[in-house]
């Protein structure tokens with residue numbers, strides 16, 4: 165199955181079909197972290213344009229990823245999910261993409277050779293352009309402007325014009341994602357039915373107007389798919405079980421992830437499993453745990469116990485980035501390599517104690533020699549040097565050497581199981 169063939173067969177025309185009463189049900193729920201688009205006509209035009217465009221990924225490829233994730237849920241495979249915190253239009257170059265592919269490839273090799281488990285590689289790529297922010301505004305000196313919310317919404321430059329949400333950017337996200345996917349298509353697949361570049365794509369389904377406009381009905385399964393990427397996840401800030409993001413995700417057939425932070429409760433986790441995976445389908449739901457090294461050993465066990473007892477065959481994945489963000493001496497957001505390793509270790513300890521499968525890792529990383537995270541030994545970054553090559557549009561990423569080193573540390577933890 166070539167990528168192009170799959171796209172033709174895997175997804176039908178514009179969705180929703182006119183008689184689907186549930187297609188837009190997310191609109192009646194509270195939707196956090198949506199931009200205040202200042203020009204409703206421009207938003208309408210962008211949504212109409214996206215609705216008319218071809219799907220970016222094929223429904224059948226989303227199903228294939230769900231099957232691969234089902235193997236992870238059964239303990240037969242390991243998920244490696246990683247890429248930029250925030251993709252940007254400017255950084256869309258062949259070199260950047262090659263760097264990420266190379267890094268993920270080296271990591272997958274390290275993991276698979278130590279564990280003998282198949283590695284399912286999913287990029288934070290080809291769609292990761294929107295960011296939830298802690299504050300809606302940013303202040304520099306006397307000037308306060310809207311916060312940067314990702315290239316899907318506004319521009320990083322600190323001027324009033326640049327920071328004004330611009331709905332035309334949504335079609336640029338589509339174009340940039342298509343260009344990325346096109347480049348991935350030029351990379352050979354490991355197995356004949358795999359997507360090109362051996363990489364499935366994923367991003368946070370944050371901007372519901374964008375996601376909804378790219379949702380398509382698939383006659384083959386009579387299901388609806390977010391065709392913006394193979395897997396989409398719901399972030400820590402938007403995962404209310406009765407909220408718009410969960411409602412949207414409950415109506416698509418893609419594999420779906422949900423972030424679980426340190427304030428998550430076992431009841432919430434089970435409620436999310438009931439909303440998003442009522443049929444208890446392995447591979448459908450991934451919980452991406454991002455509790456911080458200090459919390460994971462205490463907070464995670466009751467969640468795993470309750471979800472397991474509730475019969476939900478979820479994939480458990482560790483995101484050791486988002487709960488370990490601190491400020492560097494230079495004032496940059498950073499993460500310390502040993503805190504990252506510590507959270508992964510705690511995640512493995514919890515699963516070992518409960519007899520469940522530590523299914524994978526979710527990382528912010530790049531192939532470039534950036535200095536955004538501190539520590540490591542292969543490509544070490546001193547705390548004082550974090551600002552030297554800090555290129556992330558939002559949160560700090562592991563560089564190539566740190567990523568590969570982390571993969572070896574994770575491989576040892578896996579081999580020790």
Ligand SMILES: O=C[C@H](O)[C@H](O)COP(=O)(O)O
Nearest residue numbers: 249295296297298299558559
């Ligand atoms: O990637 C996650 C969030 O978007 C990010 O951590 C928010 O960063 P902020 O706290 O600087 O807004």
Ligand SMILES: C=C(OP(=O)(O)O)C(=O)O
Nearest residue numbers: 296399400401423454486
């Ligand atoms: C926003 C993100 O993470 P979280 O929702 O866990 O904060 C992210 O992964 O980009």
